[in-house]
Amino acid sequence: MPCVIVVGGQWGDEGKGKIVDHLTARAQGVVRYQGGPNAGHTVVVDGRRFALRHLPSGILHPKVLSIVGNGVVVDPASLLQEIQDIRAAGVQVDANLRISDRAHVILPEHRVLDAQSEDAKGEAKIGTTRRGIGPAYESKVARLGVRMADLRNPQVFQDKLAAYRSARFRRLTDQPTTDDKTQEAYLEYAQLLEPFITDTVELLHSRMEAGDRLLFEGAQGTLLDLDHGTYPFVTSSNSSAGGACTGSGVGPARVTGVLGVFKAYCSRVGSGPFPTEQKGESGDRIRERGREYGTVTGRPRRCGWFDGVLGRYAVKVNSMECAALTLLDVLDEFEHVPVAVAYEYQGGRIESLPADLEAFARCQPVYEVFPGWRESITGVRRFEDLPVACRAYVDRMEKLLQCEVGLVSVGPDREQTLRRAGNRLERWLPE
Ligand code: GDP
Ligand code: IMO
Ligand code: MG
Numbered sequence: 001m002p003c004v005i006v007v008g009g010q011w012g013d014e015g016k017g018k019i020v021d022h023l024t025a026r027a028q029g030v031v032r033y034q035g036g037p038n039a040g041h042t043v044v045v046d047g048r049r050f051a052l053r054h055l056p057s058g059i060l061h062p063k064v065l066s067i068v069g070n071g072v073v074v075d076p077a078s079l080l081q082e083i084q085d086i087r088a089a090g091v092q093v094d095a096n097l098r099i100s101d102r103a104h105v106i107l108p109e110h111r112v113l114d115a116q117s118e119d120a121k122g123e124a125k126i127g128t129t130r131r132g133i134g135p136a137y138e139s140k141v142a143r144l145g146v147r148m149a150d151l152r153n154p155q156v157f158q159d160k161l162a163a164y165r166s167a168r169f170r171r172l173t174d175q176p177t178t179d180d181k182t183q184e185a186y187l188e189y190a191q192l193l194e195p196f197i198t199d200t201v202e203l204l205h206s207r208m209e210a211g212d213r214l215l216f217e218g219a220q221g222t223l224l225d226l227d228h229g230t231y232p233f234v235t236s237s238n239s240s241a242g243g244a245c246t247g248s249g250v251g252p253a254r255v256t257g258v259l260g261v262f263k264a265y266c267s268r269v270g271s272g273p274f275p276t277e278q279k280g281e282s283g284d285r286i287r288e289r290g291r292e293y294g295t296v297t298g299r300p301r302r303c304g305w306f307d308g309v310l311g312r313y314a315v316k317v318n319s320m321e322c323a324a325l326t327l328l329d330v331l332d333e334f335e336h337v338p339v340a341v342a343y344e345y346q347g348g349r350i351e352s353l354p355a356d357l358e359a360f361a362r363c364q365p366v367y368e369v370f371p372g373w374r375e376s377i378t379g380v381r382r383f384e385d386l387p388v389a390c391r392a393y394v395d396r397m398e399k400l401l402q403c404e405v406g407l408v409s410v411g412p413d414r415e416q417t418l419r420r421a422g423n424r425l426e427r428w429l430p431e
């Protein structure tokens with residue numbers, strides 16, 4: 001019963017959805033373990049595009065169990081809309097989608113507080129998705145949260161909502177920001193979601209006992225992780241591999257391995273330092289070629305070159321032993337492809353991520369420049385058929401990351417995924 005964690009190695013949007021969908025062909029279950037509708041995971045099947053927010057990217061495989069784990073914060077209205085949309089596209093979810101009864105619920109107040117907090121910060125804003133993610137996790141940590149299980153019992157829900165409102169709003173604004181329709185609406189959502197809500201810990205363990213192979217799908221990325229990311233410009237959960245255990249109820253001893261997903265360059269949505277960001281023509285070219293606009297908010301993503309310092313850091317904090325390199329085709333037209341191998345800071349050279357964000361913001365990348373391959377690779381189906389310069393780039397990535405690159409992605413579609421023979425994934429999830 002292999003358990004493989006798939007985690008983003010950068011600031012999110014690395015193509016996790018595509019890679020999880022690809023690997024699901026070799027698994028029987030996929031678990032989302034943190035985040036909520038701040039995530040936007042795109043899966044393209046035969047040219048059809050699916051944008052998933054709460055749902056695991058395994059959902060498009062009808063026989064695979066899809067679990068929204070206890071570590072996820074669920075916005076019931078948004079999840080119901082997502083279920084409705086995917087049903088309308090002909091995907092069945094009734095038999096294979098399950099939602100943890102321990103998952104916390106995003107309330108309308110959380111969304112309002114998220115927006116208020118961002119507006120109050122002005123220039124210093126984090127650039128959140130304004131989906132209420134931070135305030136929902138705050139409620140969880142403050143032990144004021146409402147969980148999916150609470151929605152089942154109207155009296156319990158009413159009491160918890162009242163307790164949350166009185167504690168939160170007395171301290172902050174003295175203004176409950178939603179009317180009492182919330183209660184009515186949420187109890188209706190609860191009825192619609194009831195068939196999916198269950199004890200997913202018991203379910204997962206019984207599936208493991210039965211020998212199922214499981215994937216754990218991270219949202220966001222390592223540099224947005226609350227502990228290991230570029231704090232405070234992060235999300236409010238542990239998106240790195242450690243979060244997979246707390247967010248699902250499967251202990252570390254059961255984890256077979258961690259696959260890191262990296263773009264062949266870097267992108268970031270929202271604020272915060274980004275040493276290899278390209279504000280000029282190169283950044284614009286990457287953005288247009290990679291269609292780098294947010295799945296959730298439509299915001300243009302900030303784009304720049306691959307950062308080997310941050311990549312190596314991500315490999316460490318997640319114990320990644322294998323990596324997928326995605327969106328490699330986006331670099332097809334570039335004459336030169338720079339990659340950061342270290343930083344220059346205060347006249348010296350550093351090769352790790354400083355905790356002090358002021359220092360990080362002043363780090364200047366030291367680049368190694370690679371010759372581009374200048375031909376389209378989107379039609380290539382075997383790693384050995386990639387242009388020599390492109391393979392050299394991938395080889396250098398491996399050395400920089402100190403992690404093998406087992407998968408290379410050359411386009412958004414399922415078949416645009418190249419496997420390298422003999423990599424760890426073949427052992428973790430054999431055909
Ligand atoms: P996620 O949040 O990590 O799942 O990534 P997103 O779905 O937000 O962003 C990745 C985008 O790149 C999506 O639009 C994917 O369809 C697309 N994509 C994934 N892999 C590739 C690839 O190898 N090449 C290209 N051109 N697009 C890709
Ligand atoms: P996926 O799963 C990229 C960013 C936001 C903001 C910060 C905090 O698709 O990779 P939040 O709303 O979580 O409080 O915002 O995190 N962010 C993401 N950036 N991809 C994501 O998800 C993101 N989810 C949140 O832009 O900077
Ligand atoms: Mg995304």
